Amino acid sequence: QVQLVESGGGLVQAGGSLRLSCALSGRTFSSYAVGWFRQAPGKEREFVLAASWSGGRANYADSVKGRFTISRDNAKNTVYLQMDSLKPEDTAVYYCAVALSNFPARDWSGYDYWGQGTQVTVSS
Numbered sequence: 001q002v003q004l005v006e007s008g009g010g011l012v013q014a015g016g017s018l019r020l021s022c023a024l025s026g027r028t029f030s031s032y033a034v035g036w037f038r039q040a041p042g043k044e045r046e047f048v049l050a051a052s053w054s055g056g057r058a059n060y061a062d063s064v065k066g067r068f069t070i071s072r073d074n075a076k077n078t079v080y081l082q083m084d085s086l087k088p089e090d091t092a093v094y095y096c097a098v099a100l101s102n103f104p105a106r107d108w109s110g111y112d113y114w115g116q117g118t119q120v121t122v123s124s
Contacts, residue, residue, distance in 0.1 A: 002026035002113045006096050009118030012086055016122075020081040022096030022115055029072055030054060033099040034079045035111055036070065038092035038120075048081070048094070050104030059104045063089075086122045093117040 008020040022034065035050035051058040051070045058070065067086075072079045079096060097111035105111065 004115035006115040006118040009120045011121045017084045022079045024077050033102050033104040035097045036081050038094045040092040047106045052104045088122045088124045091122050
């Protein structure tokens with residue numbers, strides 16, 4: 001059974017940083033794409049970024065380009081979302097997801113497994 005568990009959310013001031021973790025059990029990340037999405041209250045789920053390491057591809061939302069990066073630790077089967085220069089508009093619940101197709105899609109429908117989400121709040 002595949003499970004994704006996010007952690008690392010919290011409250012941070014504008015301009016600060018947070019690192020979110022997404023731990024995968026039941027499979028390894030090596031053959032799959034991983035995406036991060038977010039959803040603010042009253043808004044639709046929004047693509048943040050995604051990567052396929054075996055495919056050598058990555059996609060970033062324009063709103064986070066240059067501020068957010070994705071990385072992974074194979075030994076821990078964990079993917080990280082490093083968020084720098086945070087803005088109040090980054091406030092949302094952040095979700096990680098796995099795409100068995102290994103394609104780093106921008107659309108949430110391209111993903112097969114989802115974590116439960118972790119809250120990120122950026123104060124001004």
